[in-house]
Amino acid sequence: MAQKDVGNKVPIYKLKKTDEVMKYYDEWGEENKYDKDMVDWNYTGPKETTEVFIRYNKDKEAKIYDAGCGTGLVGVELKKYGYKNFFGADLSQKLLNLVPKNLYQKLDKVDLNKPIDETDNTFDAVMCVGTFTFGHVKPPALDEFIRITKNKGLICFTINEGIHEEYGFDKKIDQLNNDNKWKEIEFFKSDYIASKDVNAWLGLYEVIK
Ligand SMILES: C[S@@+](CC[C@H](N)C(=O)[O-])C[C@H]1O[C@@H](n2cnc3c(N)ncnc32)[C@H](O)[C@@H]1O
Secondary structure, eight states: OOOOOOOSSSOGGGOOSHHHHHHHHHHHTGGGHHHHHHHHTTOOHHHHHHHHHHHHOOOTTOOEEEETOTTTHHHHHHHHTTOOOEEEEESOHHHHTTSOTTSSSEEEEOOTTSOOSSOTTOEEEEEEEEEESTTSOOTTHHHHHHHHEEEEEEEEEEEETTTTTTTTHHHHHHHHHHTTSEEEEEEEEEEEEGGGTEEEEEEEEEEOO
8 A cells, every 4th residue: 555645744654653743743733734734635534433423322421532632623523413522632732732622521642552541441432533544553552442442332433544454453453353342333445535545444343341
């Protein structure tokens, strides 16, 4: 798969280390450029994942962990449908500072490649949009998402098509299916950033405990 991802100044696929990724997003947040670029590029990840999520989760009080929430675009979409109980986590404090006030119950600066500081079975759902991409968050994070999600809770995510196999997301998903850790409900190729010819797999899984 060609490394055709977009980014701010340098392409995302050139990022390797967590510190580089953090600096990259901290800079991208300056003068609200990240949000402006997402509008200009017609980035549809948050909208597409929300539209899938609301088909399967009808509880507007659902406690939702937004993993790699950035500036809160997923919360903005979910709020349009009456959801309100969001807990955001992201590596970039600069992007977290741009999340609209009072949209999320809590915002934490975290590295999702490390264990998540939340107790087991805390959330009704995890949303992870745009965060499984080059140099970002790796497949073991899915184990943590399952751990913090309740039985029958939902995990909804995108995986940039360029890393799905290269980073072993395909194998990780097969393993979680085979081990009955979750059940596949949706898995398909979504538009994501179609304007830049970059697509992503969109998955929605029900946790089994
Ligand atoms: C493409 S943005 C997506 C943000 C938001 N979910 C959206 O859809 O607009 C990727 C996000 O992943 C975050 N990120 C990258 N590596 C991370 C890590 N190791 N731990 C937590 N967040 C990370 C970045 O800071 C950035 O906000």
